Amino acid sequence: MSKRRFGLIGHPLGHSLSPLLHSRIMQAVGIDGTYEPIDIAPQALPARLPALLRTLDGLNVTLPHKQAVIPFLTDVDEAARRLGAVNTVCAGKGYNTDALGFALCRVPMQNRRVLVLGAGGVARVLVPGALAAGAKSVDIYARDVQKAHLLARQVGDSRVTALSDAPQPGYEVVLNGTPVGMYPDNGSLPVAQAVIDGARAVYDTIYNPTATRMVLRAKSAGIRAQGGLRMLYEQALAAQKLWNPQVDFAAARPALDNILPGLAREVLRQSPVKLLLTGYMGSGKTRIAQRLSHTMGEDLPMADLDERIVLRAGCAIPRIFERHGEQYFRRLERDELMRLLQAPGPMVIATGGGTLVQPGAARAVHEAGGLIVLLEAKLDTVLSRICPGAGDRPMINGGEQAARTLFEQRAPLYREAADLIVDANGGVRSVVNQILRAFEWEAQG
Numbered sequence: 452m453s454k455r456r457f458g459l460i461g462h463p464l465g466h467s468l469s470p471l472l473h474s475r476i477m478q479a480v481g482i483d484g485t486y487e488p489i490d491i492a493p494q495a496l497p498a499r500l501p502a503l504l505r506t507l508d509g510l511n512v513t514l515p516h517k518q519a520v521i522p523f524l525t526d527v528d529e530a531a532r533r534l535g536a537v538n539t540v541c542a543g544k545g546y547n548t549d550a551l552g553f554a555l556c557r558v559p560m561q562n563r564r565v566l567v568l569g570a571g572g573v574a575r576v577l578v579p580g581a582l583a584a585g586a587k588s589v590d591i592y593a594r595d596v597q598k599a600h601l602l603a604r605q606v607g608d609s610r611v612t613a614l615s616d617a618p619q620p621g622y623e624v625v626l627n628g629t630p631v632g633m634y635p636d637n638g639s640l641p642v643a644q645a646v647i648d649g650a651r652a653v654y655d656t657i658y659n660p661t662a663t664r665m666v667l668r669a670k671s672a673g674i675r676a677q678g679g680l681r682m683l684y685e686q687a688l689a690a691q692k693l694w695n696p697q698v699d700f701a702a703a704r705p706a707l708d709n710i711l712p713g714l715a716r717e718v719l720r721q722s723p724v725k726l727l728l729t730g731y732m733g734s735g736k737t738r739i740a741q742r743l744s745h746t747m748g749e750d751l752p753m754a755d756l757d758e759r760i761v762l763r764a765g766c767a768i769p770r771i772f773e774r775h776g777e778q779y780f781r782r783l784e785r786d787e788l789m790r791l792l793q794a795p796g797p798m799v800i801a802t803g804g805g806t807l808v809q810p811g812a813a814r815a816v817h818e819a820g821g822l823i824v825l826l827e828a829k830l831d832t833v834l835s836r837i838c839p840g841a842g843d844r845p846m847i848n849g850g851e852q853a854a855r856t857l858f859e860q861r862a863p864l865y866r867e868a869a870d871l872i873v874d875a876n877g878g879v880r881s882v883v884n885q886i887l888r889a890f891e892w893e894a895q896g
């Protein structure tokens with residue numbers, strides 16, 4: 452068979468993951484083909500689409516064309532017609548594989564109260580998806596209340612309601628279809644924390660970062676939570692299956708299963724998030740940062756904030772405290788922190804035990820697109836690793852009692868700042884694995 456040609460139309464296309472994703476799928480199943488991003492402005496669609504429909508073997512469609520392509524197609528399948536949106540074209544017929552992609556994520560919604568955040572393109576997939584999965588009720592909340600009401604009316608199911616006011620806790624499932632939390636807006640939550648805390652399952656269609664603040668906070672609270680990468684993968688795979696019905700996808704399962712972890716790393720390369728490790732003295736921030744960076748290879752270099760401060764000051768931390776006092780140290784610390792946050796590329800940063808409990812520090816991290824991981828260890832654990840009163844850590848020069856008091860003061864502040872909370876009482880490997888799992892990264896090689 453001659454080389455197959457596929458393409459994605461949208462505007463703007465920016466850093467779409469689709470070309471890479473499709474080429475990985477084609478490679479895994481042995482299809483000789485290309486997949487090109489084709490940027491088409493809305494007004495150019497009528498002039499350009501017919502030729503693409505004639506010459507390409509298959510087409511994906513993304514914003515803003517999902518609805519606009521419909522009049523150019525010879526047929527539209529039932530599901531896409533109901534959604535009023537086409538994301539895949541095969542032999543002139545329109546389909547919607549987003550809906551299937553979401554269904555394959557298997558968010559447990561049977562008989563549950565579901566909250567959908569947003570009323571745009573993705574929410575149009577989530578609402579019917581929740582109904583199809585047996586939701587007891589689906590409430591839609593969007594900043595644009597009129598849009599939420601319009602979507603509820605269009606779906607026309609008695610279980611669906613549009614909210615006029617911000618949602619209150621009480622939902623068993625929360626689905627995010629807004630862009631809130633997407634890189635570089637990593638520090639934002641699309642809904643109040645209390646609504647997330649009360650849920651039993653949380654799903655975010657955002658895949659960049661692979662785990663948003665909402666997903667991380669939910670995971671930290673022991674709630675089942677998933678980011679949008681799987682949905683992206685499943686809709687692409689479903690499109691390839693439509694375009695290549697003769698190919699045995701089941702036989703390529705092992706190779707296909709390797710694609711998602713690789714993709715998670717690609718997301719990190721494209722959107723270089725900074726991961727800040729925080730936690731009390733002795734929680735293992737430096738060692739965990741080293742091991743995490745080692746495990747991720749060049750995708751995640753490491754920096755140690757205390758080390759930077761020492762280099763900058765030209766003397767050890769106890770000397771800085773002795774000569775200039777804590778306030779001076781905090782200024783240096785804040786300064787070096789901001790430098791690291793502004794440096795290009797992804798990074799895991801071991802902060803000092805006091806860095807992110809300073810007023811405004813966590814907010815500055817979030818505003819700079821960083822995510823905060825709290826290594827949470829018990830007082831006994833940290834006391835077994837540090838030596839209060841030994842003089843190497845000026846904040847606890849006062850000995851064990853001083854270490855206890857500071858620990859108790861800071862414990863709630865760490866929690867407030869954190870996006871992801873991991874249990875740091877165990878060994879290095881177990882802590883690193885918790886972080887890797889949360890972001891769907893896998894060890895290299």
Ligand code: S3P
Nearest residue numbers: 731732757803804805844845846
């Ligand atoms: C401090 C912790 C230290 C160091 C400085 C102040 C603190 O870092 O930044 O002594 O306020 O907790 P480690 O947590 O790495 O020991």
